[in-house]
Amino acid sequence: xxxxTQLDSQVPVFEEAPVELRCNYSSSVSVYLFWYVQYxxxxxxxxxxxxxxxTLVKGINGFEAEFNKSQTSFHLRKPSVHISxxxxxxxxxxxxxxxxxxxxxxxxxxxxxx
Amino acid sequence: NAGVTQTPKFQVLxxxxxxxxxxxxxxxxxxxxxxxxxxxxxxxxxxxxxxxxITDQGEVPNGYNVSRSTTEDFPLRLLSAAPSQTxxxxxxxxxxxxxxxxxxxxxxLTVV
Numbered sequence: 001x002x003x004x005t006q007l008d009s010q011v012p013v014f015e016e017a018p019v020e021l022r023c024n025y026s027s028s029v030s031v032y033l034f035w036y037v038q039y040x041x042x043x044x045x046x047x048x049x050x051x052x053x054x055t056l057v058k059g060i061n062g063f064e065a066e067f068n069k070s071q072t073s074f075h076l077r078k079p080s081v082h083i084s085x086x087x088x089x090x091x092x093x094x095x096x097x098x099x100x101x102x103x104x105x106x107x108x109x110x111x112x113x114x
Numbered sequence: 115n116a117g118v119t120q121t122p123k124f125q126v127l128x129x130x131x132x133x134x135x136x137x138x139x140x141x142x143x144x145x146x147x148x149x150x151x152x153x154x155x156x157x158x159x160x161x162x163x164x165x166x167x168i169t170d171q172g173e174v175p176n177g178y179n180v181s182r183s184t185t186e187d188f189p190l191r192l193l194s195a196a197p198s199q200t201x202x203x204x205x206x207x208x209x210x211x212x213x214x215x216x217x218x219x220x221x222x223l224t225v226v
Contacts, residue, residue, distance in 0.1 A: 009154070032212050043118075043204060043217030044157075051212050090156060100211030101147050101172060106156035 003027075006091050006105035013112055015083055021076040021108045023091030031093045033074045034102065035065055038088040047089075050074065061085070086112045116140050120205050120218035127195040127225045135190040135221050137205030143216075145208045146188040147172070148180065150201040151220075157204065163188055195225045 007022040025031065032051050036044040048059025055067040065076045074091060091105040121136045139146065147162035159172030161180040169180050177199060179191040188207075192199060202222050208215040 006156075034215075036215075043219050044206075044215075045217070046214040049212075049214070094211050100145075101159050101162040102149075102157075102206075102211075102215060103159065103173075104149075104157040106154060 004091055004093055004103055004105035006089075006108050008108050009106065010109045010111065013081055013110065015112055015114050016080050018079050019077065019081050019085075019110065021089050021091075021110065023074045023076065023105060025072050025074065025091075025093045027072070027093065027095055029095050031095045032100070033065075033067060034092040034094075035059065035063070035074075035076050036090045036092060036104075037061075038090065038107075040087070044090065047076070081110070081112045083112050083114065085110060118205055118207055118216050118218040120203075120221050122221060123219065124222050125224070127192070127223065129195060129197060129225060131195050133192050133195065135192075135203055135205075135223070137188045137190065137218060138186050139188075139207040139216070140186065141207060141209070141216065142185060143207035143209050144185065145211055145215075146182070147206050147215075148178070148188070148190045149204045149206065150174065150199075151204060152201050160190065160203075192223075197225045199223065200225045 003026045005024045013019045034049045035047040038044045050067045058064045088107045092102040094100045118139045144165045148160040149157040163169045163182040205218045206215040
């Protein structure tokens with residue numbers, strides 16, 4: 001069975017600064033990896049996903065993530081954040097042992113201030 | 115397009131009461147799932163379904179029942195509500211597990 005660890009519960013950052021949200025996972029088999037974003041009082045929205053192929057994946061709103069198999073990590077990055085990026089970010093994995101249902105990390109709250 | 119629709123949006127129950135949270139999707143997705151979201155806990159999988167007539171337990175299934183009689187609907191039943199079930203519940207659906215999961219807007223449940 002897999003587990004997902006988001007290493008930072010809160011990340012404060014100034015507008016236009018770069019940001020990295022960290023995610024590590026543990027699994028003994030191949031996995032699919034996802035990042036979702038949740039704006040206040042809303043459901044979750046897919047930012048990006050890694051299934052196979054290139055380890056650098058690009059998503060919506062200028063976000064990207066890099067899959068590192070040796071370090072079992074899937075960190076999310078953005079070179080310059082906006083106030084509107086303030087939200088909760090969730091890393092998730094799925095694997096065949098759980099019927100491929102999503103297993104989420106506990107989330108990272110990104111707070112962008114002027 | 116409606117996407118994933120959850121009803122009700124808010125609900126207050128007394129301990130011991132039962133109720134059903136409704137989830138419907140109009141995208142003909144085979145895969146559907148229920149999560150609960152609690153502060154500092156992220157989203158935890160309650161039950162999931164890979165198609166009509168097929169369901170399985172997730173991480174936190176106790177106290178909840180599901181059935182999937184149609185592709186469109188995946189209701190979640192609380193048999194005897196407890197204060198520990200106070201949470202925000204999300205339903206999600208996807209065409210396949212490797213594709214984007216679409217989430218409903220959530221049901222905020224309080225058990226007193």
